[in-house]
Amino acid sequence: MAATMYRSQDRIIAGVCAGLAAHLGLGVAVVRGLMVAAGFLFGAGVLFYAWLWLFVPMEGEAGAASLASDGGPRLRLFRPAPVAVPGVAVPGSRDVPGSPAGSVVRAPRRGVGEVLVGAGLLLVAGAIMSQSFGLNLPFGTIVPLAVIAGGAFLAWMQLDQTRRTGLLNAAKADTPMALLRLFGGLALVVAGVLVVVNGTGSWNLLWPSVLASLAVLAGVGLVLAPWVLKFWREFQAERAGRIRETERAEIAAHLHDSVLQTLALIQRRAANPQDVTRLARAQERELREWIYQDAGRNAGKLVARIKEVCAEVEDLYGQAVDVVAVGDADLADKGQALVQAVREAVLNGVRHGGTAVSVYVEAGPGGVDVFVKDRGPGFDAAVVPADRLGVRESVIGRMRRFGGLAEIISSPDGTEVRLHLPATDDDE
Template sequence: MRRAMGIEGPFWRAIAVFRLASLAYAALLVLRAGGYARPAVAWAVVGVMLAWTAVTLVLYPAARRGPLLAADLLVTVGCLLVTPFAQSRGDVLAGAMPITATWVAGPVLAYGVARGRRAGAVAAAVVSAADLWLRSAGGVDIASFPVNGAVLMFMAGVVVGHVARLAREAEERMRRAERIEAAGRERERLARGIHDSVLQVLALVQRRGAEIGGEAAELGRLAGEQESALRALVQAPPVVRPPDSAPPPGLRGRLRSPARPRRALAREETSRHVTNTTTAEPEADLRDLLRPYGTARVTVSAPATPLPLPAESAREVAAAVGAALDNVVRHCPEGTRAWILAEEDGGAVVVTVRDDGPGIPEGRLEQAAREGRMGVARSIRGRVADLGGTVTVTSSGPGTEIELTVPARTPRPGEGGERRS
């Protein structure tokens, strides 16, 4: 059987196991009955059931649409209706099961998984009607005929169809959550980059314009308005379009251009995925990225041995250290000194940024986050959290210490955390 993609795979594997077990059970019944009245016909039916079971194992679930489902139901009902040609009237009156036995439930389950509970119920009705007609043609009193099998078949079709539909909905919700999470991570990354560049420049223009006065003050006021608008924009929640919704009219031509058909795009996406998962990420020495921060007022201390990290992780840690130093320049008096200490501790890299400034007032970080100022919340904590690390901010009296701890390997997104003391 072809490998089933998505959450429906276990359902189709269970149906395949059910078909094989039911086929073995039907063959056992024929063997115990000595082939019934006409063994050749009985074993021929079993052979057809075996062949069709092999066909369904190969074609389901990849080709589970209308033609295969209809053929499955027709073959099953046909094998069921051949029973009178193999069994005698006495076998039927004695309550012998049809040659197909429980194998007839296979298409009912297939319809339920592929098309939902209503289709499963319709398939169960067709099979049950064929079974009742077969019994009545054999002289069995329908009023006294037990309907347990028909009831169980209806329940199987409805329940399996309902559960399969719920499973598909759960899978789609999970995929949508993954898309929202990925969009949120990308927005966080872009917001950090904007904060480290554009927002800081706008804030500087606003502050210097107010200091200079005159026309520069008006320029500073406009820069402040643009800074506030940009902060609100990067903090807006991401919008993820459902996969089955139509794209905006202006994008349809580019998404469906003749030069890049859908299959070619799928092959390129698969190729990129394979390349990204099989290519080892290069490493970088964190010391080389921290040394440029050293100045007359910033002291950088690092061990004599390398501090290897994945290149992207090393760049993010260095950017977080740069954001911490930017906060020292922006919020501390002129002449404030800072120290950067990098070391390795038990499979993790720890970078500490300490200054001798006035410290951070209690509650100031939470207030800054509410106001959209992302220096600590995103440029530092956000970066380190994406790497699976932790951030500790200590500010008791004069001076502030920010400790960044990241693992030597890059974990999956969401494994990290943060602390505040």
């Protein structure tokens, strides 16, 4: 049994039954059945349903989730970067910053229309049957009430929709369908109320009354508009303030988790210069990434991946790997192969060169060139034993399989691995 009750995302109408089922620890079907059955007890079930719908919050609606989905790419930065697994192709950073709720919503709503139509037909059939059994139903009252209920349902459905995607996401209310629903619901309610108030149950007086009430509503709206506007602005300002506050807290938390921890570690390892360098370097890179990635450049692109693997090697060996990139390209399958080849070349440079390694990436319309240079003692590519798979297979072989070229130039001043991957039509 769940402590707090939430309406479920797995819903037919508003997720009340599923939420109630989770809350009580019963089966969803049982709760739904009971609710429908109770509906026939003078509408008790319907009233209970409506009451829960109004007062029970939607799952994931409160606080953090809706803020995160609203914050978009900026807040995305605060999440840890995807960890690269050596040798495994990570398909870029494809995580869409969309709301977690957004992707789940659509599926379980199939059949809602059919269910509603069926229920309506059942009600009508019941009414007709009871009439034929001699019960005199006051249609003059029932029809307007039904119209009011239908209108309220439509309008609330809309309200619920905006609440579900997060109250903050005001843009959603602007879609034509949503507006249509809202105003359709309003019109139905107004019409129903008017007919009831007329008391006659007649539709003859409807048009004049509608016009009159619309005029009144317009007048009231005109008077209230400045207040509404003011409240809206205040709400927006408060919301912006809250977002800023959240961001500040996130930054503080990030600095605490990263920089402060690293500084503490550095103090403890002060005796070991290599550890200190490595820690400082890794922290510097992480912080840089965090600060400058803001513009959203390079996300999910080749350069970002190459930087990632270089960072990984840097961490492994505590040797600086500087990446300079000009242009960028999309990360197709061939790009993945190139990234792996670069990783191998950098590893080789760090391991055997034993110095800082420079990586230069140039992506243009003609293809991608990558140069990996170290300043180690160098080696003779011709005399590398055949069983040394590293360079021969992972770099040269891999590039060749994907239609690219690899070249290794080594001298006593250092070694340079040159990789070229021509552009093709399929990976624009």
